[in-house]
Amino acid sequence: MGSDPDTQAATRGWAKYIENHYHLSDVDILLTSKAFEGACLVCARNGAHKGYFLFSEDLGQARLVAYNWDICVGRLQSSPLSFQTEETLMAARTPTLGATMMGGGACAMLPRPDISIPALPADDLMIFD
Numbered sequence: 001m002g003s004d005p006d007t008q009a010a011t012r013g014w015a016k017y018i019e020n021h022y023h024l025s026d027v028d029i030l031l032t033s034k035a036f037e038g039a040c041l042v043c044a045r046n047g048a049h050k051g052y053f054l055f056s057e058d059l060g061q062a063r064l065v066a067y068n069w070d071i072c073v074g075r076l077q078s079s080p081l082s083f084q085t086e087e088t089l090m091a092a093r094t095p096t097l098g099a100t101m102m103g104g105g106a107c108a109m110l111p112r113p114d115i116s117i118p119a120l121p122a123d124d125l126m127i128f129d
Contacts, residue, residue: 017059018042021091024053041065041076051084062089 015027024044030052032040038057043050046064052072055062064084066072075082 014040014059015042018044018055018062021059022062022089023047026050036076036081041072053089054081054083060091063087064089 011029014029018024018027022044024042024046027042027044030041030043032038036054040055040057040059042053042055042062044053045051049067051067052065052069053062054065054076064087065075065081066084
């Protein structure tokens, strides 16, 4: 990950948001790019499978690019982009604290707030390691 404290904090926040709103774990933000309209590439686990997902700039949608890094790179270099599947993952809504504590399976939902992702430096491509 970059050495800038603001960038480190932003990527930790993005990873936590993804883990809380998608059925993904072990999230690593790999890069963001203006070439992909501000999208970010994420390595994450979906159950037992590790995959590479391309997220929209607002983290509201994601698509599985590939399960293998070499295939992922090839697909990202293709025009138009190709993906492992046609499925688009959508961010889940966040349950209210009260609904979570009620138990019994009932879960009232709040509308997803419009989130603002902090802007990254003006580089065309930012790689986090």
